[in-house]
Amino acid sequence: MxxxxxxxxxxxxxxxxxxxxxxxxxxxxxxxxxxxxxxxxxxxxxxxxxxxxxxxxxxxxxxxxxxxxxxxxxxxxxxxxxxxxxxxxxxxxxxxxxxxxxxxxxxxxxxxxxxxxxxxxxxxxxxxxxxxxxxxxxxxxxxxxxxxxxxxxxxxxxxxxxxxxxxxxxxxxxxxxxxxxxLNRLRNDAATLAAAREQRESLLMKLEAHARAPWEPLYAGRFRHLVRAWEALGDLPDAAQERRFQDASLGCRKTLSDHEAREHANAATDRRREQAAEARESLLEALEESLAGLPRGDRLTSQDIASLRSQKILLANRWQTLSDLHVTDAALRKRYDAILADYDHVLRTWERFEAHAADIERALQEQDVESLTSAVEACQWPNELPPPPPLTRARLLLAGQEHATEEGQEARLARFTQDLEQLERLLDRGEFKGASRLHQSLKHRADTLPSAKLHPHQAMLKRLGARLAELRDWRGYVAGPKREQLCQAIDQLADDNGITDAELDRRHRQLVRDWKELGDAAASRELSERFRSASDRIHERLAPWHERQAEERIRNLEARTSLCEQLEALLDAPANDADPDALRHIRDQAREEWRRHSPVPRDQAQAIGRRFGRIRFALQGLIDQRAKEVADAKRTLVDEAHALIEQKMPSDTRAEKAKALQQLWRELGRAPRGEEQTLWREFRTACDQIFAMREAQRDDRAQQARQRLDDMQVLIDRLDAWQPSRSSDGHVLEQAIEHATALEPLPSGRRTEGMRRRWSGIVRTRRERLARLAVVEEVQRWQAFRPLLDAHLSADADWLENDVMTEVPLDSAASLPEDMRRAHEQRNAARRNPPSAEEVQEQLARLRVHLSLLAMGRVSQHDEPLRLAIQVERLNEGLGRDLSQAEEVRIVLRNLLATGPVSPEQWQREVGEFDSLLARLTRLPPP
Incomplete structure (x- = not known):
């Protein structure tokens, strides 16, 4: 469609x-x-x-x-x-x-x-x-x-x-x-939350700084204090703060655990050092006892020397092992050197005897006195040691007697009695080796003593001999199965191919030690050959391993030698400001490296061990010296901290200097153990006192600030309740402002800001009221001048309407101020030389617009040009200064009096507006 x-x-x-x-x-x-x-x-x-x-x-x-x-x-x-x-x-x-x-x-x-x-x-x-x-x-x-x-x-x-x-x-x-x-509650809650968040953030920063700080004696206490302060806060932390708190806490706990681990390690080291010292002490006592027992015997045999040599080798090996682990005490080292000197003296004496033993035996057989004399003198046998049997016979032969003198027999008998008592004590303690050696000596001496004098002791010697035989049988009874077990164990060990060479060597050495500890108890040739055969097979099997061990020992020796050279270079030129903590670290690292490079060749172990022991002793001395210097420096800091307390200065300055001393304290390092804690407690107490003085002064200032706040609050309340009734009351406001200025400065905070805002509002309100009161008083004075204005208006009307010149007489203005008198004269002169009606009307309009601006603050749109003109006039009247509203009202009223002549019609058109504006100006603001 x-x-x-x-x-x-x-x-x-x-x-x-x-x-x-x-x-x-x-x-x-x-x-x-x-x-x-x-x-x-x-x-x-x-x-x-x-x-x-x-x-x-x-x-x-x-x-x-x-x-x-x-x-x-x-x-x-x-x-x-x-x-x-x-x-x-x-x-x-x-x-x-x-x-x-x-x-x-x-x-x-x-x-x-x-x-x-x-x-x-x-x-x-x-x-x-x-x-x-x-x-x-x-x-x-x-x-x-x-x-x-x-x-x-x-x-x-x-x-x-x-x-x-x-x-x-x-x-x-x-x-x-x-x-x-x-709104106030919300802001207060926000401020409280912000303050709590700021406090939590401050605690976090302190805790994180504490986690980064090194350990000190009060580290754990400060950490617990910070954790309690964190848990005491009322608000809940956010996820980031909680994560930071946990990380910082983990750091603090790690510092504490590391310190505890170091303390435990130091304690374990001390215990091991004490155990090493006890082991050294026991070894020294055993060798000392052996050396001291030599003069007590009647004669010195090769068995005694062999036993002494084996004991010395055991002492040297064990001493070197302990020296590799721990530094030897100076007193023990001196004691060790003295024992070694005694041992060397005995050994050199025996070696000289062995060198001339064949000559002595030959001279004894040939009864060659001259050769015997020269051989005995060549031996240089000391008087404190018992001579060996050949030397004893030689001396007797040279002395011309076969038997000892009566005095000598008595001394030998007394010593024989003492050794019997010693034998009984040894048997009571179950010391078989010492008892057997002493029993053999007693039997030999019994043959040289007179039977009559020895008879009282024969029974005791037989009884002790029977006890020794019983002890020997018991050892044999116990040692027989033990030897069989050791033979079986070493056979199994020789046939075991599943263990490492190191474990094989360790177990082999242990079995050999156990075999030697049995001594001659239940000894048989068959078991000894069986044990020796298995041991030889193990030695053959371990031969390549021993070669590798020898090469490793050489490398370890070279490493230990290099370590000693480095430490000696350090000790030869130590830094003047070497930190004892760094030296302690070097010492501990050197000890650890020494332990790692072990073992070394046995023939050189003692020499390198003594060298390292001397180095460690010197290094410890350097550490102690530097620690003593640190202790002296820290003691100086303690004195300076106490001096700060006595000096008169601002508390904040004193606290800053104390912080600088604390920084120096941390940079110095540690003093010797024990003294460090004592100095720290004293220094900490002084610093706490300094900071307490600062806090006390801050509390005083805070109290004064609170008092000023309270005074300011009273002043605000008093001024808030005061209302001026006339413009001359302005001096009360000025006095209050001067009082408020004297209370400055007020502490910062929300309360202060609120008080400042309220104070500013009250002062502004009172100034405005005083200004309005001044305006009201001007208007009231103008009302008193209204008869004069009415007289001028009547004279203006006569002149304009009837052309009759009339001047207001001066006596009517006798009480006028000077500016109003001039305005009165201008009004009279205006009638003699009058302006046009349009000019008068324009002037009245300008005065009305000016008064409207003062009364209402605004004008109509068609009066906008007049407003601009009036602004220019106000600037000219003020001469560069701001005029008050009362002054401007007075100028307008003065110009109103001077404006003329005014016709009745013009005045009727304007008077209503003027009266309305003046009535508005007389209205006061509510109190």
């Missing part, structure tokens, strides 16, 4: 003309579905008048809500919905409208229902559906029902929303007051 025909036959409500569509709406029946659809389509028409007409025919809220879903911003549609839901149109009861409100989500619609609803319950339901805070603020400020305003204000929670409420809710003071209170 052509386009014109489709338009011709189309329904009227679809006509292109909006007026025809609007006329068609009246013919549509909403009850008919097809026409209802047409009405719904017209509700969304492009023309606003068509939309309004269509919406007026629809009373179904559900239909309108469906249309809102399609066009949510159409104002006519929202207006119709608001009219139906609020009860302005339609016939819906309250319960239905409440149900509709409960289903609406459109915030614009809900806001309008809350503002325009005809029922409080309906408005409250709409407010409850609102969620945007700006909508709630609008309801709290603009709604006409107090309960709705309060309900909306109660749901505003943000700081920005509460601040808007406090500023804009002027129609409801309760809402404004509650908003201010909640």
């Amino acid at each position: 052509p386009g014109f025909l489709s338009r011709l036959f189309a329904p009227r409500w679809r006509h292109p003309d909006a007026q025809i569509r609007r006329q068609a709406i009246a013919r549509l029946d909403p009850a008919r579905p097809d026409q209802r659809q047409a009405l719904e389509a017209l509700c969304l028409d492009a023309d606003a008048s068509v939309r309004r007409a269509a919406l007026d025919r629809i009373d179904s809220v559900d239909t309108l809500l469906a249309l809102v879903q399609r066009q949510p911003d159409q104002p006519e549609l929202l207006g119709r919905l608001v009219a139906l839901i609020t009860g302005q149109a339609g016939s819906l009861d309250l319960s239905q409208r409440l149900r509709y409100v409960a289903s609406i989500d459109n915030r614009v619609l809900l806001s309008r229902v809350a503002l325009e609803g005809d029922n409080q319950q309906l408005r409250l339901a709409a407010v409850e559906r609102l969620s945007a805070e700006e909508d709630l603020v609008e309801q709290a400020c603009e709604n006409g029902i107090a309960a709705v305003r309060h309900a909306a204000a109660a749901r505003v929670t943000s700081e920005e929303g509460l601040q808007r409420l406090a500023q804009q809710a002027r129609r409801d003071r309760q809402v404004m007051r509650q908003a201010r209170e909640r």
Whole structure:
């Protein structure tokens, strides 16, 4: 169908003309579905008048809500919905409208229902559906029902929303007051939370710095204090803060555990050192006892020398092993050197005897006195040692007697008696070797003593011999199975190919030691050969390993030699400022390296061990010297800290100097153990006293600051209660300002900021009131000049109407101020040389506009040019300074008095405005 025909036959409500569509709406029946659809389509028409007409025919809220879903911003549609839901149109009861409100989500619609609803319950339901805070603020400020305003204000929670409420809710003071209170609480909570967060952050920074700090005597106490302070905080930390706290705590605990480990290691080292010292002591005592026992015997035999040699070798090996691990004490080393000297003396004496023993035996057999004499003299046998039997016989032969003298026999018998007692004590203790050796000596000496004198002791010697035989049998009874077990064990060890060479050597050495410890108890040739054969097989098997061990010993020897050379170079040129802690570290590292390079060749172990022992002794001496210097320096710091307490200076300066002393303390290193703790406690006590003095002074300043705050609060309250009654009361305000200036500076904080704002507001208000009072007084003085003005107006009327020149006499203006007197004279002169009426009218208008600016602060649009001109005049009148409002009012009134001549008609047109403006100026602000 052509386009014109489709338009011709189309329904009227679809006509292109909006007026025809609007006329068609009246013919549509909403009850008919097809026409209802047409009405719904017209509700969304492009023309606003068509939309309004269509919406007026629809009373179904559900239909309108469906249309809102399609066009949510159409104002006519929202207006119709608001009219139906609020009860302005339609016939819906309250319960239905409440149900509709409960289903609406459109915030614009809900806001309008809350503002325009005809029922409080309906408005409250709409407010409850609102969620945007700006909508709630609008309801709290603009709604006409107090309960709705309060309900909306109660749901505003943000700081920005509460601040808007406090500023804009002027129609409801309760809402404004509650908003201010909640805003203050919110800010206080935020400030408290920020302070707590800042305090927690400060604690975290201290804890992290503490975790990075080295250990000191109060390290653990400070860590516990920081942890307690962290746990005492009321707020909860965030995840990052908690993670930082845990990391810092782990660092602190690691520092403490490392220190405890070092302390345990030092304690273990001390214990091992003490055990080594005890082992050295026991070895020295054993060799000393052997050396001391030699002079007590009657004769010295090769068995005694062999036993002494084996004991010395054992002592030397054990001593060297202990010296590799621990530094030898100086006293023990001197004692060791003295014992070695005695041993060497005995050994050299015996070697000289052995060199001439064959000559002595040959001379004894040949009875060659001359050769015997030269051989005995060549032996140089000392008197403190008992001679060997050949030398004894030689001496007797040379002395010409076969038997000792009576005195010698008595001495030998007394010594024989003492040795019997010693033998009994040895048997009581079960010392078989010593008892056997002493018993053999007693038996040999018994053969050389007279039988008559020896008879009382024979029974005791036999009894002790029987006890020794019983002890020998018991050892044999015990040692027999033990020897069999050792043979079986060494056979199994020789055939065991599954163990390492090192373990094989260790177990072999242990079995050899156990075999030697048995001595001659239950010894037999068969078992000895069996044990020796197995031992030889093990030696053959370990030969390559021993070669590798020998090479390793050489390398270890070279490493130890290099270590000794490095330490000697260090000791030859030590640094003057060497840190004792660094030297201690070098000592410990050297000890560890010495232990790693072990073992070394046995023939050189003693020499290199003594060299390292001397080096360690010298290094320890250097450490002690530097530690003593550190102790002296720290003692000086302690004296300086005590001197700081006595000096008169600001507490903050004293505290900063104490911190500098603490920094120097940390840089010095450690003093000797024991003295370091003592000095630290004394230094810490002095520093604590210095910081306590600073805190006390800060508390005094804080107390003074609080007192100034309290005084300022009293001043604010006093000035707030004072209201000036005349402009001359300005001196009271100036005195209060001077008092407030004297209380400065006030401590920073929220309270101070609040007091400053309140003080500024009160001062500004009082200044404004004083200024208004000055204006009121000017206006009141002007009222006293009104008779003079009326006289001038009468004279102006006579001159203008009757051409009669009349001057107001000077006696009428006798009480005028100087400026008003000049204005009075200008008014009289104006009648003699009058300006035009237009100029007078313009001047009156300018004065009216100027007074309007002073009274209301604004002028009408057509007076805008005059306002600009007046601004220029005000600047000229002020001569570069700001004029007060009272001064400007006085200038206007003075110029009003000087302006003339004024006709009665002109004055009648202006006097009402002038009186109104002056009356406005006399209104005082509320107190």
